[in-house]
Amino acid sequence: MSIKLIAVDMDGTFLNDEMKYNKERFMKQFRELNARGIKFVVASGNQYYQLKSFFPSIENEIAFVAENGAYVVDSGKELFSGEMSKETIKKVTDILEQYEYKNLIVCGRKSAYIHEDVGEEEYKQARKYYHMLQKVPHFENLNDKIFKFSTSFSADHVSELLRNLKKAIGSLVTPVSSGHGDIDFIIPGLHKASGIKLLQERWGINDAESIAFGDSGNDLEMISAVKYGFAMANAQKMVKDAASYSTQSNNEEGVLHTIDSILKHEWPFIE
Known part of the structure; x- marks a missing residue:
């Protein structure tokens, strides 16, 4: 065939x-x-x-x-x-605050969003992967359809982190490795x-x-x-x-x- x-x-x-x-x-x-x-x-x-x-x-x-x-x-x-619910967005961002990630990007239909307090070097690095990227004061009530979250961690601990994150928020979003220490949180299914x-x-x-x-x-x-x-x-x-x-x-x-x-x-x- x-x-x-x-x-x-x-x-x-x-x-x-x-x-x-x-x-x-x-x-x-x-x-x-x-x-x-x-x-x-x-x-x-x-x-x-x-x-x-x-x-x-x-x-x-x-x-x-x-x-x-x-x-x-x-x-x-x-x-x-697809679209992530506002309730899920709030719960996931609250839980992720308990972890030491390098960055957090919320990805939507119109644009991706990064916190306005992010450093200039981190922002430039993110722009390599997100042609549409806006700085925002918070991630609640964004006027957009939200697809997923993207974070970066130390590559040495990704396997352990994935296991922990699946236990913590696996009922809300699906954590998946996307390489180089990056973890995406996607809509289940x-x-x-x-x-x-x-x-x-x-x-x-x-x-x-x-x-x-x-x-x-x-x-x-x-x-x-x-x-x-x-x-x-x-x-x-x-x-x-x-x-x-x-x-x-x-x-x-x-x-x-x-x-x-x-x-x-x-x-x-x-x-």
Whole structure:
């Protein structure tokens, strides 16, 4: 059975450590994928405005599963937008105050929000990942649909923190690792796999015709859902354990190498 859908995580997967990719090589591949009717999906925990900035010439030709599945856009058209309740936002922010995080960003449909007291260096760092970012005095009653929270901790303690946070607020939000000490708190039931499923139903594509690439905990659902779940060589152990296949690291263009194999009908994509 041939591949009809390719879903890629971005940071640590499609992008190298400098947050870049081989545009010339990919655009040549994309033209061929397009000619064969193979859909390309960007599936990331990142903000939609950030994600589409990497694909300015084709942003209206591809699909985005942004904010870990809370926001889905196909060819420039919004298909799905989740929303966290105001009660949940209040409870989660209160509980997170008990933890020593480096930063807290509340992610919404219109923008992401960061506390106005944040240091200039932290704000500049956050702007690398959030093209739309506003400073606010507090996170209550934001005039926006809120998708998720994003925080940063010491990378050495993420596993233990995840266990503790799941016990503390797992009934309200789902804590997931997004790499490099970052933890996202997402709406239960919404994740990359749920966003991809929506697109599959829209396009009439099944899991056996789909491939997904990832490196972090927030990729687990989509890696496990499709037949061709690929872990990057640099992926976290839990992702490697969940994946059926592996490819080279993000710095070695592992995704692009595998796309070449798809186009050439090489193993494991032999029809």
